Amino acid sequence: MAITMAMTSNGSPWRTRPTLTYDGIDRHDGSTTLGGYSREYVVRDRFAYALPAALDPAAAAPLLCAGITVWEPLHALGVGPGTRVAVAGLGGLGHLAVKIAVALGADTSVVSRSPDKADDARRLGAHGLIVSADPEQMADARDRFDVVLDTISAPHDLGPYLRLVAMDGTLSHLGHLGPVTVETTDLLVGRKKLSSAGSGGRPATASMLDFCAEHGVTADIELLPSARVNEALDRLRRNDVRYRFVLDMADLD
Template identity: 75%
Template sequence: MAGLGGLGHLAVKLAVALGARTSVISRTPDKADEARSLGAEGFVVSTDAGQMEAVRDRFDVLVDTVSAPHDLTPYPRTVAMDGTLSHLGHLGPVTVNTTDLLVGRKKLSFAGSVGRPSTAAVLGFCAEHNITADIELLPSSPVNTALERNAVRYRFVLDMSDLD
């Protein structure tokens, strides 16, 4: 997985429950313990050239869950021959060097809504494997505080019971 935020932490949990050997790629080393606590076996700091070189052509699938605009350039190089870079997080324009995909017959995929039956199947799988989103619960009255705060692990959920 690339990214360990609101979507990424769930992707790690799902991959682990499916039996995948899972690694997390992050910009900084501060999420390594968190990634391992979710079940990831490996952790790679994307800003460390040596670590990125060590995982060159390693991953069958790399799921990019980073929600902000970011450079995709290093990611195709980590994908193994016939592997897939699946871009899920950022919904804006992306640029990718197609040569990095061509060498190794790599694929770039995007995912949209899969419809109700598939969503129900994933929710059933999550229920069966006790996969839930890690959240920070806040009362709804200070909603502006939640909106102004830039740091959350992993999602804010507002408790509406304080409303009349």
């Protein structure tokens, strides 16, 4: 099984742009980089991560993208023991956000459209699930969280999620939503903050991997032989995976 490690740059100081590992341009032969779909990857050692022995390679693979994406805002916002965290959306990013927030000691809840993920939320370590479609539950949770991590990638109104944020707290939304509109009042009352975050750099990714190894955090995955990639893509389109597919390339040997 080949697990491709994430890389962020080819390290050439005289070039101003990084070589992206996926859909980038290889600096040696001009080919398109294939990221996780590569059979193999030749990379300078300082752009690879040592995978901690405690982590299953397949279940650790999503940490290099979804994991670091949720680690960055949780870390930057100082989430730790007792921080009240809500994770909106329980998908690939969301389920890792819950696991990492719980491992950091945060008092963690999930916000989801439908109640059918309540068991999963609890199994992942959350205290409970707030149903976003239920105005009463949303009103009860108003002003309650220091950090709301919004992992919903479909366009949606941020107002209801800002209202869950406590005084001086932050809504960090991780879906690349393009232009977003918020009511000034939803920021003004309670001095709330709207933020976002992308992926993380090499030191943060290495810290995240060490933390996950120490706390036994990996993604919940379905491992499929690479020949079944189209089935995986089809189910992804239907949002039918809990919570990440990983392709095992051993069948290519």
